[in-house]
Amino acid sequence: MIDPDVLRIETDLVVAALYQRYGLDFRQYSRASLERRLLGLVEKLHLQHVTDLIPRLLHEPGFVDRMVNGIAVNVTEPFRDPECFSAIRQHVFPVLRTYPYFKIWHAGCASGEEVYSMAILLKEAGLLDRAQIYATDINTDALARARDGIYPVESIARGEKNYLAAGGTGRLADYTLQQYGSARFDSSLRENMVFSQHNVVSDEVFGEMVLVMCRNVLIYFERELQNRVIDLFQRSLVHRGFIALGAKESLQHITGGAAFECLDRPARLYRAI
Amino acid sequence: MRYDAIAIGGSHGSFDVLLRTFGEFSGIELPPIFVAIHIPRGSAPDFVTHFNTRCGCRMLEVEDKQVPMNNSIYLAPGGYHALIERDRSLSLSSDGPVNHAQPSIDVLLESAALAYGNRLLAVLLTGASSDGAAGMERVHALGGTTIVQDPKTAKAPVMPQAAIDRFQPDYLVVPEMLAGTIISLAGETQE
């Protein structure tokens, strides 16, 4: 049976190995969820202890990617939390219209459904041509799926309702090519997208964004790390830029939070003052 | 107090049991109570309002990084898992369903067991899945006290039965006795 103190020590050791060997910094991730993920990984790999991950991590080429992809939770869906998208249409799109060219950053985009959702709304508003969309994550598997833009047909079907709730005007399926149970988003949506690996904990500013969308990522971080990441976003924004967070995240208790006004509380949409 | 927290899980049929139970807590000093029941995404505010009006209790929706207080009930929101950190603050995650459920009772109980050990009182009610059984077993193994609803009185016996199949709970109770059992174990009369 699990010993809570031993598990805590084992988790610390794995986190130290990731950091010291690969510079991957999970030290300020919320522990309860991290412990769960590590225990899940141990079970999946038929290991006995959490520390059994360490020799593989240190000696087995490529194992670190598997591990990160196992730790970094990447559950997402098209038009997740549609009120966020409709708030963006309402508050951000009019501002985007004033730019001849603008940049949007999806930090922690996971498998990319959120990115295609945004591209569709931009297209419907006639704004997609002027957009450069950066989609980043640390999870390389998820990022590869985002780049492909291929999803199960059922996932698209489930997204129809949220797409309409977000203010979509057509059918989500019409933006895809469906074959053998998979749906591939139209390549015209992808033209202005750039996918790359980026770690919000340790990598640098992505400049001149009008909107940073980072949803359901901060929830995995301890408060101090949240403060730092918001600071990174703040430095990545243009004057009066926007930040969109997940439904259970907010800038309320964040150190730099006072530099933002809240435009729509349920949608967690903020704007730099 | 003998316990630092109470964690309760349930699914199909548990709403009525909880209404009746929380209604009997007024005037009693209790540690924080965490509740994971299988509610749909976005529905927590309605449940909170309903419980508070019907039971006169102080229920709140779990918020990420919240510090729990005595005499308060924390409801895990639909579409998220609620977890207890080692420093005993609350946290949320959206890892996808566990046992087809989000919030999952196992996720709540397993983390609560690690955080509270033998200072945890855990309750598993009626429900149509086996979510919660593994969590209850961990609570039991780490020295916490376990109460399971008597499957014979459950609208859906699968959940309590799954727990009983894994270990022997400390108390097997009928819904009418639940509030009394919790109060006698973990409650103190308020000054």
Ligand SMILES: C[S@@+](CC[C@H](N)C(=O)[O-])C[C@H]1O[C@@H](n2cnc3c(N)ncnc32)[C@H](O)[C@@H]1O
């Ligand atoms: C739950 S998903 C959220 C996906 C999407 N934004 C949504 O809200 O549906 C969280 C994502 O954050 C990514 N992530 C975790 N830590 C990260 C970090 N330090 N830098 C960048 N991305 C990270 C994970 O790999 C995962 O894909």
